[in-house]
Amino acid sequence: MSFLTRLECSVPCGAPPRDPHEVAHLCACGAPLLARYDMDAARGWSRESLAAREPSMWRYRELMPLLGDEQPVTLGEGWTPLIHAERLGDTLGLPQLYVKDESLNPTNSFKARGLSAAVTRAFHLGATALSIPTAGNAGNAMAAYASRAGLDAHVFMPRDVKTPFIRECELYGAAVTLVDGLITDAGKMAAEQGKARGWYDVSTLKEPYRIEGKKTMGYEVAEQMDWVLPDWIIYPTGGGTGMVGMWKAFDEMSALGWIDPVKRPAMVTVQASGCAPIVRAFDEGAEKAAPWEGAHTIADGLRVPRAIGDFLVLRAVRDSGGAAVAVDDADMVSGMRDLGALEGISAAPEGGAALHALRVLVAAGRIRPEHRVVLFNTGGALKYLDVLG
Numbered sequence: 001m002s003f004l005t006r007l008e009c010s011v012p013c014g015a016p017p018r019d020p021h022e023v024a025h026l027c028a029c030g031a032p033l034l035a036r037y038d039m040d041a042a043r044g045w046s047r048e049s050l051a052a053r054e055p056s057m058w059r060y061r062e063l064m065p066l067l068g069d070e071q072p073v074t075l076g077e078g079w080t081p082l083i084h085a086e087r088l089g090d091t092l093g094l095p096q097l098y099v100k101d102e103s104l105n106p107t108n109s110f111k112a113r114g115l116s117a118a119v120t121r122a123f124h125l126g127a128t129a130l131s132i133p134t135a136g137n138a139g140n141a142m143a144a145y146a147s148r149a150g151l152d153a154h155v156f157m158p159r160d161v162k163t164p165f166i167r168e169c170e171l172y173g174a175a176v177t178l179v180d181g182l183i184t185d186a187g188k189m190a191a192e193q194g195k196a197r198g199w200y201d202v203s204t205l206k207e208p209y210r211i212e213g214k215k216t217m218g219y220e221v222a223e224q225m226d227w228v229l230p231d232w233i234i235y236p237t238g239g240g241t242g243m244v245g246m247w248k249a250f251d252e253m254s255a256l257g258w259i260d261p262v263k264r265p266a267m268v269t270v271q272a273s274g275c276a277p278i279v280r281a282f283d284e285g286a287e288k289a290a291p292w293e294g295a296h297t298i299a300d301g302l303r304v305p306r307a308i309g310d311f312l313v314l315r316a317v318r319d320s321g322g323a324a325v326a327v328d329d330a331d332m333v334s335g336m337r338d339l340g341a342l343e344g345i346s347a348a349p350e351g352g353a354a355l356h357a358l359r360v361l362v363a364a365g366r367i368r369p370e371h372r373v374v375l376f377n378t379g380g381a382l383k384y385l386d387v388l389g
Helices: 047-052 057-063 086-092 111-124 137-149 163-171 183-197 210-214 216-224 241-256 277-284 310-319 329-343 349-363 382-388
Strands: 004-009 033-037 082-084 097-101 129-133 152-158 175-179 232-236 266-272 323-327 373-377
Touching: 033 210, 057 216, 082 216, 086 097, 086 329, 086 349, 097 216, 111 137, 111 210, 111 241, 129 137, 129 183, 137 152, 137 163, 152 163, 152 183, 163 175, 163 382, 175 183, 210 216, 210 241, 216 241, 232 241, 232 349, 241 266, 241 310, 266 277, 266 310, 266 349, 277 310, 277 323, 323 329, 323 349, 329 349, 329 382, 349 373
Parallel strands: 097 373, 129 152, 152 175, 232 266, 232 373, 266 323
Antiparallel strands: 004 033, 082 097
16 A cells, blocks of 8 residues: 655645645646655554565555555666675775666666656556656656556657667657757647647656655665665756655655654765756755756756756755765766776766766765765666767
């Protein structure tokens, strides 16, 4: 069973809760909605029960977006390895460095988690066609899960997106539309065409459930580290659902009594120097991030000039005593090579960016040898081999 009861505004603005049995995207005020659960009832759920469960993110189904006896739309996503990166840690003086390798998810990235949850909810709400704007991996994941559920998929991508992303969407039977401009321009076109045709929009944070899939990364890190959270989490941030989701997971696990009610990791948001709206807002002390003009980077997942949930990301970073770091493309590639050469990890530029951000924080004395650190590699290198030339 699931303890899902309602959807609430993330601001909050005073609007009444929404019913998860009904289609809901944004709050009436325009802010993202968040799924909420009956935590009083959920406290009877023991973390020891997890030991016998399937190795996927749906092992946490009690606090996932399922109602009644609904079954998830799944390809086996989640429960990715947490690798003790001993050789890489030696180069940094960090004996307790770990890499959460999301490249081993279906469709080769962490996007599988969010889209499994979003497509699951859309399917059970009666959707027949889905739409998404994407820089690449999210479109691949949506197309795969839509195919799994028997739904039509409409993917809108910037025209200059890498060819493997386009071909993979087509492999899963999706209709792909290439758009002049950035992901924000693809979002405008997706919204215009989708509204007229009644497509269910699964854009980042414009529906409540991608966060629920991404939050399972936080549950897994806790479970894989024997319920003691690390001191630092280094996370590449585009739209921000992973950062928001993990922060939400820590609150939920605390309410369940599964983790220390006070200790939280310092959260580090990593962006590209050519597209760093959240880093700039953090440095300026702003509550929201102004759109980034002229966004450019080899890391397609980080080329997001404006994130609708920017204030939630900034809140998590600040409340945790974390940091925000921008990384040049050349340093991302160096990070990719080091993750591969030292640990055998296939890392996308986003993972390389996270490694360089870690180096910056070690050099600044913020991250010290006694700290336990989890670095997220959010996707694999195979769609990015051209940047290694």
